Amino acid sequence: MNVLVVNAGSSSLKYQLLNTQSGEVFAKGNCERIGIDGSFIGHEEKGAGKSTLEVALPDHRTAIKHVFEILETVDAPVEGIGHRVVQGGWYFPESAVVTDETLAQVREVAPLAPLHNYAEADVIEICRDMFPELGNVIVPDTAFHYNMPERAWRYALPRDVVEKHHVRKYGAHGTSHRFIWRTVNEFMEGKAHKLVSCHLGSGASLCAIEDGHCMDTTMGLTPLDGLVMGTRCGTLDPATVFYLSRVGGYSIDEIDTMMNKQSGLLAVSGVSSDSRDVCEGADKGDENCEMALEMFSYRVGQLFAEMAASMGGVDTMAFTAGIGENSVELRQRVADKLAWLGVEIDPELNAVRSDDPRVISTPNSKITCLVVPTNEELMIALDVEALLG
Known part of the structure; x- marks a missing residue:
């Protein structure tokens, strides 16, 4: 399956198109300085080297649109989109298919990672609007840590505060740690x-x-x-x-x-x-x-x-x-x-x-x-x- 992996930040968007069976990376790149003067897209394609495109990127919608235009020249059709979400909060013990409900949950927990979650939620919405035929999946960095023992995730704060504001150890880099375990x-x-x-x-x-x-x-x-x-x-x-x-x-x-x-x-x-x-x-x-x-x-x-x-x-x-x-x-x-x-x-x-x-x-x-x-x-x-x- 050819999957486009998207990782959005407050002013950046990284992408990679790869095949799950072979691990082959067809193309990858990054959109930098989104919403800032001097924005550009750095793109790298298998067998074609690196290139830089200086282009106005006023918002993430424009950035992801350019990404798909660039990928049209790649001989590997996108069959699904995976979104790295920094904070899954109290909703995501594992990765999940994007629906109206799960997208709303990404936005709800965004105060825990405001620089990333809001941007990624916007990109998810843009991808759904532009390419409704493609499925999208949320892959939270926190999911791997979700079910760690309570003694590890709970903070010794008043229970009413913890429960009202969802205060706990969430961790990060969970997708990387999960890959490392799988490989080891x-x-x-x-x-x-x-x-x-x-x-x-x-x-x-x-x-x-x-x-x-x-x-x-x-x-x-x-x-x-x-x-x-x-x-x-x-x-x-x-x-x-x-x-x-x-x-x-x-x-x-x-x-x-x-x-x-x-x-x-x-x-x-x-x-x-x-x-x-x-x-x-x-x-x-x-x-x-x-x-x-x-x-x-x-x-x-x-x-x-x-x-x-x-x-x-x-x-x-x-x-x-x-x-x-x-x-x-x-x-x-x-x-x-x-x-x-x-x-x-x-x-x-x-x-x-x-x-x-x-x-x-x-x-x-x-x-x-x-x-x-x-x-x-x-x-x-x-x-x-x-x-x-």
Whole structure:
């Protein structure tokens, strides 16, 4: 089945057209600066290289219309559309076919992810209007975490507050973590039972997966919780917000922006939110960059232990996403933090570059360590195929 996977943000729209059986990617691209001057579409087609189209994109309707016009030249008809939805809220324990009801639910839970859900809901509506003959499927990032144990998702807040405002741990990166489990289980021939999936990128989270079921994850009500990330601070004392407001004089919106867009590696290093730049700075002796890397790997090691505790042990770990798949140095730093658990990775295996899943731990390591390239688009497309046939 040929599936178009769409991922909309507040001012962007990424797309990929692929086949679920072969995994072949026919075309992919991104619409950038939607609603902003200087908008463009970057498009890449199999066998035709990359191209950039400078075009006015006043809204998402215009953007998706251009995408379909571009895809008309691709020799692979679209047979279904899958939509990555960041927040499924309290409605989506699994992916769902788009109906009037499910689309309304995506909008209802949008306050939990306002920059993404509203845009994706608009795109879903546009796709239904423009191409009523095509089925659409909602694939929420939170669905994989929906049925984690209550002890993990519940916050110790008054029950009436929790129930009225649906306050709980929702997590994120669930589609990626689900793909990692699927791939690891196949690669390890069913020998992995307690996996900590390490999705380490500009946004980062860990997930404890026991025999395919999420037991806990590091992101919480929003993707701000957990690890130190590119521009996000990760877990800190919640009273920090009150202190910055009362004593620092910052507004709630200013604190929100600070913690989501001005913190993390960017704030600690003072150089960049990109780990590659931070690693380069540390190599040149920049103490702030070194501290940023130390804090990042320390938090991964610390929360790795929390994830292991949620399963009563761990036998496998998998590095994935931008940092997890590509940073030899940060994988080694994380492994060093977990040496007390018996983690030992082989420097030569760790240095290998590959697009395939691979083991990087030594035979003596008590935990099997892998690098597994994630493929959220394929996972979304497979859900589309399963629901639409």
